[in-house]
Amino acid sequence: xxxxxxxxxxxxxxxxxxxxxxxxxxxxxxxxxxxxxxxxxxxxxxxxxxxxxxxxxxxxxxxxxxxxxxxxxxxxxxxxxxxxxxxxxxxxxxxxxxxxxxxxxxxxxxxxxxxxxxxxxxxxxxxxxxxxxxxxxxxxxxxxxxxxxxxxxxxxxxxxxxxxxxxxxxxxxxxxxxxxxxxxxxxxxxxxxxxxxxxxxxxxxxxxxxxxxxxxxxxxxxxxxxxxxxxxxxxxxxxxxxxxxxxxxxxxxxxxxxxxxxxxxxxxxxxxxxxxxxxxxxxxxxxxxxxxxxxxxxxxxxxxxxxxxxxxxxxxxxxxxxxxxxxxxxxxxxxxxxxxxxxxxxxxxxxxxxxxxxxxxxxxxxxxxxxxxxxxxxxxxxxxxxxxxxxxxxxxxxxxxxxxxxxxxxxxxxxxxxxxxxxxxxxxxxxxxxx
Numbered sequence: 001x002x003x004x005x006x007x008x009x010x011x012x013x014x015x016x017x018x019x020x021x022x023x024x025x026x027x028x029x030x031x032x033x034x035x036x037x038x039x040x041x042x043x044x045x046x047x048x049x050x051x052x053x054x055x056x057x058x059x060x061x062x063x064x065x066x067x068x069x070x071x072x073x074x075x076x077x078x079x080x081x082x083x084x085x086x087x088x089x090x091x092x093x094x095x096x097x098x099x100x101x102x103x104x105x106x107x108x109x110x111x112x113x114x115x116x117x118x119x120x121x122x123x124x125x126x127x128x129x130x131x132x133x134x135x136x137x138x139x140x141x142x143x144x145x146x147x148x149x150x151x152x153x154x155x156x157x158x159x160x161x162x163x164x165x166x167x168x169x170x171x172x173x174x175x176x177x178x179x180x181x182x183x184x185x186x187x188x189x190x191x192x193x194x195x196x197x198x199x200x201x202x203x204x205x206x207x208x209x210x211x212x213x214x215x216x217x218x219x220x221x222x223x224x225x226x227x228x229x230x231x232x233x234x235x236x237x238x239x240x241x242x243x244x245x246x247x248x249x250x251x252x253x254x255x256x257x258x259x260x261x262x263x264x265x266x267x268x269x270x271x272x273x274x275x276x277x278x279x280x281x282x283x284x285x286x287x288x289x290x291x292x293x294x295x296x297x298x299x300x301x302x303x304x305x306x307x308x309x310x311x312x313x314x315x316x317x318x319x320x321x322x323x324x325x326x327x328x329x330x331x332x333x334x335x336x337x338x339x340x341x342x343x344x345x346x347x348x349x350x351x352x353x354x355x356x357x358x359x360x361x362x363x364x365x366x367x368x369x370x371x372x373x374x375x376x377x378x379x380x381x382x383x384x385x386x387x388x389x390x391x392x393x394x395x396x397x398x399x400x401x402x403x404x405x406x407x408x409x410x411x412x413x414x415x416x417x418x419x420x421x422x423x424x425x426x427x428x429x430x431x432x433x434x435x
Contacts, residue, residue, distance in 0.1 A: 043179035046187070062170065063180045066161040069169070070182045073157050077184050083158045086129060086151030089383065095131050096387045099205050100196060102239075103232045107208060108134060110228045114221060119212040122148075122193075126204045128155040128165050139212055146186060148211070159183055163193035164209045171195055171204070173229070175222040178214030190217035194229035200240040201268045208232070240268070247309040248272040254312065254342045261315040264307055272310060283313075290401075291323060291410035305339040306399050306408070312341065325399060325413040327356050329423050337399060337411075351375070352392050353424055358431040360413045365404030374431035 045059040059067070086094070095101055100123055107123060108115075115121050120135035120143055130152050133140065148154065156165040160182030167174040173194035178187045193209035208229050210221050244266050251264030252273040261276035269283035283296065289311065293304045296313065305312040306323055328334040333353035335346045348356060358366060358374040366374065368389070372381040393400050399408055407413045417423050424432050 042177050043187075046179040059180065062166070062174065063161065063176070066156060066166050066169070067182055070156050070160045075157070075160055075182065077160075077182060079160075079183060080185070081147050081152065081158050083153040083155075085147075085149055085153075088151075089380075091129075091131065091151045092383045093386060094125055094129060096383055097390065098125055098131060099198065099236070100125075100131075100232070103196075103235055104132060106235060107228055107232055110231060111208075111210065111224065114210055114224060117216075119210050119216060119221070120148075122154075122164070122209040122211060123206060124154060124164055124168075124209065125206045126168070128153055128158075128168055128207070130154060131206070142189075142213065143211065146189060148189075154209075159186065162186065163191035163211070164207050167193045167195050167207055168204065171197075173222055173226040175217075175219050177217075188214055190214045192217055192219075192222040192225050194222075194226045196229045196232050196236075198240075199233050199237045200270070205236070240266075240270075243309055244270055244272055247307065250344070251307055251310065251312065254307075258314070258341060263313050264310055265313060266310045277315070285311075290408055305341060306337065306411070307342075308337075308344050308346070308396070309394075312339070314341075323399070323408075323411045325360075325407060325411050326416065327353065327360060327413070328416040329353065329357075330416055330418050333424065335396075337396075346395060348392070348395075350424055350427060351388055352395075354427060354429045354431055355388060355392060357415060357423060359400075359405060359407050360415055361431070363406065363409075363413075365401075365406030367404050371405060375429045377430050 042059065042063075045063075100107070104123065108121065111121050115134050115136070118136055118139055120133060120139045122130055123132040124130050130148070130150050133143070133150060135143070143149065147159075153159075154162060154164040156162070156169060159165065161176060162181060163174045163176045166176065173192070175192045176190060178190050181187050181189065189211060190213070191209055191211040193207050195207050196205045197203065198205055208225050210217060210225050247264060247266055255262050255264055255273040255275045258275060263274040263279050263283075264272040265283055265285070266272060267285070269285045271279050271281060271283070280298070283298070285296070286293070289296075289304065291304050291306060294301060296302050299313070299315055301316060303314045305314075324336075324338045326336040326338075328336065333348050333350065335348055335356065337344050337346075354375055355371065358371060362370075368382040368385045369379040371385045371389070372379050375381070375385065389400075389402070389405055393402070399411055400406070401408050415423075422432055427433075
């Protein structure tokens with residue numbers, strides 16, 4: 001498929017819902033002026049391209065490319081979304097896990113003026129699922145009619161060319177004017193969106209979008225949403241930098257005391273401390289790095305030990321090292337982690353002590369639902385469990401693993417219980433009362 005003229009109305013596609021909305025009219029496109037001309041040109045390009053005209057007016061290259069991708073995926077111009085919105089429980093779970101959640105106040109503040117002007121602010125996850133919306137009643141009502149609701153999948157595959165889905169594909173800010181949408185029912189709508197990346201790891205975290213009636217979202221909004229995404233990325237980088245500084249403060253004296261070649265890295269491979277050789281600025285770490293690892297790319301034979309917020313890597317080792325974890329409940333809970341080269345302490349909250357007690361008692365691991373039973377006698381409290389596990393894993397790092405949640409296999413874990421009374425004073429968690 002070489003051009004948008006390949007796109008036709010009779011393209012075989014997924015099931016059409018039976019309702020096809022009319023396209024944008026002159027009133028919603030804007031009357032006169034540059035914007036009106038741009039929209040009329042875009043409408044003409046769309047009509048000619050989707051009608052199979054050999055002399056089609058050229059659409060913007062990024063729009064033509066998106067139309068070709070959408071058509072190749074089998075979506076027809078008159079189709080309606082097939083992917084159902086997430087349930088409220090699933091939405092809350094994704095909101096809790098999203099790395100954009102802490103940034104929401106600053107994102108909202110930076111784009112408050114356009115929301116006040118009657119546009120809709122949307123923040124999605126990396127899958128294009130709508131997690132948060134902010135806007136006045138009128139524009140939210142219009143969005144509801146399009147199925148643009150919390151939990152909906154706003155991807156190219158599901159709803160065709162649109163700013164959210166397209167920006168997540170190309171990795172750059174995108175402005176889509178009404179008729180540039182592929183699906184007819186969306187041509188009365190315009191949007192500008194930018195992906196938010198984690199500059200520390202390179203991962204995409206989600207997208208920020210401003211949407212509204214076609215005449216409302218001018219190209220200048222693209223600059224605003226792009227700046228908001230860059231500011232969010234700067235906050236992410238700053239948080240990673242603070243975590244690396246904390247790791248460096250702890251690891252530098254540990255590494256300095258060691259003989260041979262060693263280094264401390266954060267989970268993304270950034271170097272916090274090094275001794276005995278010149279290390280690169282960053283290591284490429286395998287996704288399954290653990291204390292059982294004995295070889296790393298570019299370094300060769302290694303031994304790996306957990307650090308609070310990262311890893312200690314020693315070069316030239318031919319065996320893996322194990323760590324000891326001790327949960328001391330003889331008073332205020334204390335967690336002690338010891339490795340052959342260093343040790344550290346952490347005072348967990350009572351809730352985190354309950355979680356650790358459950359995990360130590362189940363070496364095979366626990367699902368979020370099982371932990372919810374352990375803590376609350378209620379398997380539906382998975383959102384709360386995931387939030388607590390996210391906080392605990394940020395503190396303990398490589399000591400804990402997920403899917404299922406468990407103490408890392410190379411860590412030998414024990415519990416020191418009080419001589420009498422409950423394991424954790426004041427706790428009503430079933431995992432405590434069962435002991």
